[in-house]
Amino acid sequence: MRRRARRRADAGFTMLELLLSLALLALLTGALMEGLQLGRKAFETSRINQAAGDLEATAAALSDLLAHAYPLLLPDTRNGQALLFDGRPDGCLFVGLSEGDTQQGGLFMGEIGLEPNGEHSDLAVWTASFRTAESSRVTRESMARTEAARGVSFLQLRYFGQVEEGKAPRWNDNWAGLPRLPELVAVRFQASRFGRPIQMSFTVALRQKAAQ
Secondary structure: OHHHHHHHHHOOOOHHHHHHHHHHHHHHHHHHHHHHHHHHHHHHHHHHHHHHHHHHHHHHHHHHHHHOEOOOEEEEOOOEEEEOEEEEOOEEEEEEEEOOOOOOOEEEEEEEEEEEEOOEEEEEEEEEEOOHHHHHHOOHHHOEEEEEEEEEEEEEEEEEEOOOOOOOOEEEOOEOOOOOOOOEEEEEEEEEEOOEEEEEEEEEEOOOOOOO
């Protein structure tokens, strides 16, 4: 009897014990892998949320800049006076009235647009102090550039206002050569972050309603 008991003790795990051990190991491995996947998803979600927050801050800054657009009329040989505001589907050039917070105060010339950078583009803002005598010679190269967002795949602007006298205001893709500022500017742009597209959109009401 003692010899048989020793043989059983020396024989190691039985088949049932081995199966139970394998099943327990599979359960532990599955739980560990599920925990790792949840952790990775939480990390990716956190990064995407942070990137979206950064783009929301960019949208807020662009909205505030456009809101300062000023209806400045300059002498024009054809029409007598021309409004310095060039609204395009992919950008906007305008004169703004600074309140002395981000600019030096007074009038400034600003442009919002895209600058090619590899497969995508950078959304950028160009600004310079405005001088009437130099307005026709101002180019992007002569203005201070501020990068607003990298990896932007598209930028779209639309303008709402009265295009023709006596007709109702409507949305337009272009706003140039008109005697008044648009009432609203709608902006959409999309940027790629961590392999995912994030789209931002906002509509800003221009503060200055009538030309001075």
